[in-house]
Amino acid sequence: MDFQGFKKNSTPLFIALAVIFGLIFILQNFEQTSFQFLVWTIFSGPKWIVMGCIFGGGLGLGYVMGKKKSR
Numbered sequence: 001m002d003f004q005g006f007k008k009n010s011t012p013l014f015i016a017l018a019v020i021f022g023l024i025f026i027l028q029n030f031e032q033t034s035f036q037f038l039v040w041t042i043f044s045g046p047k048w049i050v051m052g053c054i055f056g057g058g059l060g061l062g063y064v065m066g067k068k069k070s071r
Contacts, residue, residue: 026048034044035054043050 029046029048029051031047032044033047033050035042035050043053
């Protein structure tokens with residue numbers, strides 16, 4: 001069996017699937033939610049935006065902490 005052709009053609013397929021699943025996730029999560037720290041509400045909005053901001057903040061913090069630790 002020759003899998004070389006499948007490997008070349010699988011990348012666009014995986015990208016397309018990721019985009020489709022991302023759109024489904026966004027369209028299903030319009031429920032309003034808020035991010036609270038102790039007693040303060042930092043911001044509120046659709047759940048996918050709040051989750052994306054928290055995920056991005058975690059990535060940024062991890063990058064900064066990793067750079068600091070490598071010095």
